[in-house]
Amino acid sequence: MSDASPPKRRKGINWAPYLLILPTLIYLLLFFGYPMVRGLLLAVQDEGARLAVLSDAERSSPTSGTLPRGTSVEILDRQANAIDPADLGQTNMVTETWYFIQAQDASGQTVEGWTPETRIRVREQDEEGRPVAGTVRSVISSTADPLTSVYAEPDGGSEIIARLEARSEVQISDQSTLEIWYQIRGEENGQVVEGWAPSRYIQTLGDGSTGRIARGNLAQFTTIYIRRMINDRFFWPALTTTALLIVLIIPAQFVLAIIMALVIQANPKFNSIFLYIFSIALGISDLAAGILWYSIFTQSGYLNSILQGLGLIERPITYLSAGSRHWIILAIWLAEVWRATSLVMVIVVAGMQAISREVLEAAEVFGANLWQRIRHIILPLLRPSLQVALILRTILALQVFAVVIALSGGDVVTVLANETYRQYYDLRNFNVAAAYASFILLLSMITSVFYLRAVRYQEETTA
Amino acid sequence: MTTALESKTTAQASPEVLAIHRRMLRRQRLGRALVYVVAILISLWVLVPIWFIASMAFTTPQVVRSYPKGVLPFIPFSTDTMAFFLRSAGIIPGIINSVVVALITLVLSTLIAAPAGYALSRYVFRGRDAFRLAILAVRAFPIVVLSIPLAVVFLRLRIYDSIYSLALMHTALALPTTVLVLSSVFASIPYELEEAAQVFGCSPVRAFRHVVLPLALPGIAASAIFTFVLSWNEVFAATILTLRNRTLPAQVLVNLNISSEPYQFAGGFFLMIPALIFIFFIRRYLFNMWGQITK
Numbered sequence: 097m098s099d100a101s102p103p104k105r106r107k108g109i110n111w112a113p114y115l116l117i118l119p120t121l122i123y124l125l126l127f128f129g130y131p132m133v134r135g136l137l138l139a140v141q142d143e144g145a146r147l148a149v150l151s152d153a154e155r156s157s158p159t160s161g162t163l164p165r166g167t168s169v170e171i172l173d174r175q176a177n178a179i180d181p182a183d184l185g186q187t188n189m190v191t192e193t194w195y196f197i198q199a200q201d202a203s204g205q206t207v208e209g210w211t212p213e214t215r216i217r218v219r220e221q222d223e224e225g226r227p228v229a230g231t232v233r234s235v236i237s238s239t240a241d242p243l244t245s246v247y248a249e250p251d252g253g254s255e256i257i258a259r260l261e262a263r264s265e266v267q268i269s270d271q272s273t274l275e276i277w278y279q280i281r282g283e284e285n286g287q288v289v290e291g292w293a294p295s296r297y298i299q300t301l302g303d304g305s306t307g308r309i310a311r312g313n314l315a316q317f318t319t320i321y322i323r324r325m326i327n328d329r330f331f332w333p334a335l336t337t338t339a340l341l342i343v344l345i346i347p348a349q350f351v352l353a354i355i356m357a358l359v360i361q362a363n364p365k366f367n368s369i370f371l372y373i374f375s376i377a378l379g380i381s382d383l384a385a386g387i388l389w390y391s392i393f394t395q396s397g398y399l400n401s402i403l404q405g406l407g408l409i410e411r412p413i414t415y416l417s418a419g420s421r422h423w424i425i426l427a428i429w430l431a432e433v434w435r436a437t438s439l440v441m442v443i444v445v446a447g448m449q450a451i452s453r454e455v456l457e458a459a460e461v462f463g464a465n466l467w468q469r470i471r472h473i474i475l476p477l478l479r480p481s482l483q484v485a486l487i488l489r490t491i492l493a494l495q496v497f498a499v500v501i502a503l504s505g506g507d508v509v510t511v512l513a514n515e516t517y518r519q520y521y522d523l524r525n526f527n528v529a530a531a532y533a534s535f536i537l538l539l540s541m542i543t544s545v546f547y548l549r550a551v552r553y554q555e556e557t558t559a
Numbered sequence: 560m561t562t563a564l565e566s567k568t569t570a571q572a573s574p575e576v577l578a579i580h581r582r583m584l585r586r587q588r589l590g591r592a593l594v595y596v597v598a599i600l601i602s603l604w605v606l607v608p609i610w611f612i613a614s615m616a617f618t619t620p621q622v623v624r625s626y627p628k629g630v631l632p633f634i635p636f637s638t639d640t641m642a643f644f645l646r647s648a649g650i651i652p653g654i655i656n657s658v659v660v661a662l663i664t665l666v667l668s669t670l671i672a673a674p675a676g677y678a679l680s681r682y683v684f685r686g687r688d689a690f691r692l693a694i695l696a697v698r699a700f701p702i703v704v705l706s707i708p709l710a711v712v713f714l715r716l717r718i719y720d721s722i723y724s725l726a727l728m729h730t731a732l733a734l735p736t737t738v739l740v741l742s743s744v745f746a747s748i749p750y751e752l753e754e755a756a757q758v759f760g761c762s763p764v765r766a767f768r769h770v771v772l773p774l775a776l777p778g779i780a781a782s783a784i785f786t787f788v789l790s791w792n793e794v795f796a797a798t799i800l801t802l803r804n805r806t807l808p809a810q811v812l813v814n815l816n817i818s819s820e821p822y823q824f825a826g827g828f829f830l831m832i833p834a835l836i837f838i839f840f841i842r843r844y845l846f847n848m849w850g851q852i853t854k
Contacts, residue, residue, distance in 0.1 A: 116678035117690055119671045120738055127731035128697055128705065135708035356601055362594040372842045373602045376609070379785075379834025381792030383808050387815075387827030388612045394820070396626035398611050404627050412626060434608065446846045466590065488699055495701045498794045498812060505816055513795065516704060520799055526711055533704040540701050 132537065137315075138530035145316035147309050149291035153177055153253070153277040161289030167309045169282035171300060172290075175252050176212070176274035183296075188310060189275050190295035194250040195227065196270035199260055207258035209246035216266060227268045234262035250274055282309070321527040325519075325535065328528070334515045340425070341511065342493045345432045349489060350482070352433065353440035358470070360441075361448050378438040385435035386502025390416070393427045393503070416503060424509045431499050436492065440485045447481025448474065483546075491540045512536050609831070616641055616828035620821040644825030647818075653810035656722045660797075660806055661790035663726035665783045668733040669741075673779070676741030677767075681750065698735035705731075706796035713800065720802040728800060729790040736789075737782055740844075744778030745771065781844035784837045791833050 144165060151160040153175045163169070176192040183189075193213040201207050220229040232244050243259040250272040260266070276295040281288060293309075300307040325331055356374050360367065377385070392398045393415045400412040415423040451474065459469050475482075497513035500506060506514050512532060520529035615623050619637045622628075644650060678684070679691060706728055713719040748771055756766035797809040805813070811826040818826075838845075 110682065110684065113678035113682035113684040113687070116674035116682075120675040120694075120734060121690075123671050123731065123734060124693075124697060127709070127727060128700075128702065131705040131708040131712065134712060135705060138708055138711060352601075355597060359594055359598045359601065362591075364591075364594050364598055368842070370598050370602060372839050373605050375842055375845055376605060376834060376838050378845065379788045379792070379838045380831050381794060381808060381834075383794045383812055384792075384827045384830040384834075387811075387823050388608050388831075391612050391615055391820075391824050391827070392608065396624070396628070396820075398628055401627035401629075434604070442845050449846070491699050491701060495703060495795070498808075501812065502815060513704070516707060517795065517798065520707055520710070526707070529707045530711075533707040536701055536704050540699070544696055544699055 135530045135533050135537070138527050139321055139534040140317055140319070140531075141315040142318040142320065143315050144311035144313065145318070146314040147293055147297050147312035148314055149280065149282075149289050149293050151291050153279070153292040155180070157292075160291035161287075162314060163282045163284055163289050163309055163312075165309050165312045167282045167284060169278075169280040169298070169307050169309060171278045171280055171298070171305055171307050173279035175277050175279075175292075176250070177277045177294070178250065179273060179275045183275075184273070186296050188296050188299070190300075192274045192276060194272050194274055195230075195266075195268045196250075196272070197246065197266040197268055199232075199246075199258075199264050199266040201258050201264075202261055205258075207246055207260075209248055209257045210250040210254075210272070211244060211246050211260075212252075213271070215244045216268070218268070227271070229265070229267055232260050232262050232264045232266060278307070280307070321531045324525075324528050325531040328515070328519075330510050330515050330518070334510045334512050337425075337509055338494060338496070338511045341428060341432065341496060342490055344425070344429050345436075345493060346486065346489055348429070348433045349437045349440050350486070352437045353444050353485075354470075354474075354478075356437070356441040357444040357448055358474075360445050374441055375438045377435045378442065380435055381498065382431075382435060382496065383498035383502060385431045386499035389427050389431040389434070389499075390502050393423070418508045421508060424504045427503045428496075428499055428509065431503065432493070432496065435499075436489065439492075440489060443481055443485040443488070444478065447478045451477045487543050487546055490543050494536050494539055494543075609835075612824055612828050612831075615821075615824040616644075620819075623821045623824060624819075640821045640825045641829070644822050644829065647814075647822055649805060649810045649814075650807070650826075653805050653807040656801075656804055657791055657806040657808070660722050660726045660729060661787045663723065664729040664733055664790040665786040667726065667730045668737045668786050669779060669783055671730070672734055672737035673741050675738045676743075677745050679738070679742035680746035694735045694738050698739070702732050703793065703795040706799040709796075710799050719800070720804055722801070722804050722806070725797055725800045725806065726790075728796050729793060732793065732796070733786040733789050737786060740782040740785075741775075741779065744775050744782070747778070748774045778844060781841040784841050785844075788833050788837055792830070 146162045146164050147167075148159045149161050149163060150157045154177070176194065179189075179191070194210045195213055195216055196208070196210055197216065198206060198208050215233055216227075216230045217233050218227040218230040220227070222228050235242050235244075243261060245256045246258040246260060248255040248257050251274070277292050278295060278298050278300075279290070279292050280298065281290040283289070297309060297311055297313065298307045299310040360371055360374065364370065390397070395412050395414050395416075399415070400409065403409045404412065414420065416427065455473060455477075456469060459473055464472070495513050496511050497517065500509060500511050500514050504510075506518065510518075513536065516529050516532035516536065519525045519532060614634045615628075617636055617638060617640065618634045619639045620643055622634060622637075623640055628634075675690075679687065709724075709728055710719065713721075713724050718724045752770050752774070753763075753766045756770045757763060761769065792808065794808040794812050797806045798812055801809055807826075808830060811823075811830065815823065
C-alpha cells in the first residue's frame, strides 16, 4: 500500500472533491442512515397505537382528538370520500363506487353528474367489462325518497344538481372509487372525542351503529418490542452463545493469523501459492463453510469415517444433535477459525510490511530468537493493526449466522443474528426483529467507539 | 545474546566467532525448514476440508450417503451429485439471480465509489478526514442487519422480493470497502503523470480517461471482483429481502433443513467456486483491500 503520494493542494475553494464524494454520501444516507433510523423506530414505536379523529370528513381537516387502538365507538354517520390512489392497497377499507352519468330528468332536460353505484342497475358493458349504460333502480321502501339524487361531485356531501325518477335510462361515462368515512364518538379516560375517520381504521360491529378502532395512524413510543425480545426464550441463549463464540474464536484466530503472517513474511519459495491458499477462505461464505464442516461432523461424515478407519471408535458418534451442544460449539468454532482467520491474516501481514526490515534484522544480528523477536518487536509494533483486526472481527462475529444454521439447524445452538432472522422470517414479527437488529447495532456501536479510537491512535503514531 | 554481542565487538574473525557464525547459519536453515513445515501444515488445514467437500460434490449420491467414507482419492468420480443439485428446484434461477445481483452491485458500487475514491486520493478538502473516518466506521458496521428495516420499507414501496432491491442493499454493503480500495488504487498512480498530461493540453477529464484510468484498471478490476464475491456470498440480507426470487445462497439456506446431503454438499461446494477462482487473481490486491483498514 503505497498511497504515499500526497494529495495535491489547490488554491481557493475547490468544489470538485465535494461533487465527487456526493454520490457516495447520498447513497450511504439512503441505504445506511435511513434504514438505521427506521430500524430503531420500528423497535421502539408502536406504529398504529392511536387514531387521529378529524373534525370533518376530509384528510386536510384539523384533528379534533385522538383515541387509542381498541376503543369502542359509536358510529353516528357515514359518508363516501375520495381516496388517494396510493392508498388503494390498504386493507379493511369499505369502499363505494360512484358513476358519472348522463340522463334526462322528468322535465326532459339533460343532466350530468355523479351518483352512487348502488342506485344504478347496469344494463350494458364494454368489452373490458366497464359499465356504459343502465337504468336507475326503483326504490322499494315506501318511506324512502322515491327519486335518486345526482351530485355535482362524487361525494354525498356535495350539491345535488338533479333528481331522477326510477327506471330512467342513463349513460355511464366514468366511475370513481370512494372510501367510506365514519363519524365516530368514543371515550378515553372520561374524555369524549367525536369526529371523522376513514373506514380502514374502524371495524364495524352488529348493525353498523357501533364499532371499534382496529388500528391507528399515529405512532407511540413503546418498550413492548424490546421487552418481548428480552423475554423471548431464545434471547439469553443467543446472547451468551454469541459472546462465548467471540471469546473462543478470536484468540485462536489471532494466534493462527500471526503464524500465517510470519510464514508469509519469511518469504518462502512459492510464497505466492501459500498466500493464495491462506487467503482462499476470505472469499468463502459462512454458509459454504458451515456446510463444509457439516460434512465433517455429520454422523456419516469424515470425522467418524477417519476415526473408524483408524479403529478408534466402533460405531459412528452423533455430534450434531440436541444432546451434544458442546460438539456443535466446537464445530462452529472450527468452521469460523477455518473461514475467517484469513481476514485477520491479511490485516496482520499489511501491518508487518510496515515494520522496517532493519529493526528485525538488527534484532536477529543481536541474537534475539524468534520468540523474543515476536514478543518484543513484532507484537508491540503490530499493536494498532491487531487492535483494528480485533474490533473488526468482533463486529463480524456478532453477525455469525449461516454457519450456525448449517451446523445446528438454528435451534439447539442459536446466536443473535439467527434470532433476528427467526423473528422476521418464521414469526413474521418485524418489530421484534428490528429490536434484535438494533441490539446488534448497539453492540457494534460500542465496539466501534473503541475501533475509531484505535484508528485515531494509529493515525497519531504514524503521522 | 551476550555471545552475539561479543562477536560483534571483536572485529577479528577468531575461531570462536566462526563457530557462532556456523551456529547462526544452522539456526537459520532450521528456521527456514520450520517455515516450510508450518506453511504446509496450514495449507493442509485450509485445503483438506475443501478436498473433502469437493470429493463429495463430484461423486455419486450413493457414495455421499455411504459410511464410512473414503478419505484419499479412492472416491469414484462422477458428476451425478452436482447434476442432481443443479437440477433441483430453484437452483438455476438462483444462480442467475445471484449473478445478476452481483453484477449490478459491482457496476453500481464501482460507479459510485470511484469518484469518491479519486477525491480522497487527489484532493485536500475540508471534511476529508471526517468523510474517511465515516467510511471506515460504516464499513465496520453490521450493515446486513439493516435489511430488516429495509425489508419493511421495500414492502411499503412494493419493491420487496426483487433482485434489484437486493442489489441496492448489496451496493450499500460493498460501497465503503470499494471507496477505500479505489482511493488507494488511485493514490498509487503518480499525480505527476496526470499533471504532465494536463500540461500537454489534456483537459482534466481527458487526463483521467487516458492516463489514470488505464493504469488504475487492474486495481478497479480487483475491487470489482471482490465485490462480486461479496455479493455472491451474502446470505442474510438475501434471505430477508427475497421470497420467490431467491439468490443461490438464500435458496440453499432455506432448503438446508429439508434437503438431502448430496444437495447440501454439492451446494456448499458450488458456492465456493468463485472464491477458489477469483481469490487467485486478486491475491496481490487483498492487502490494499483489508490491510488498508488501519490507514
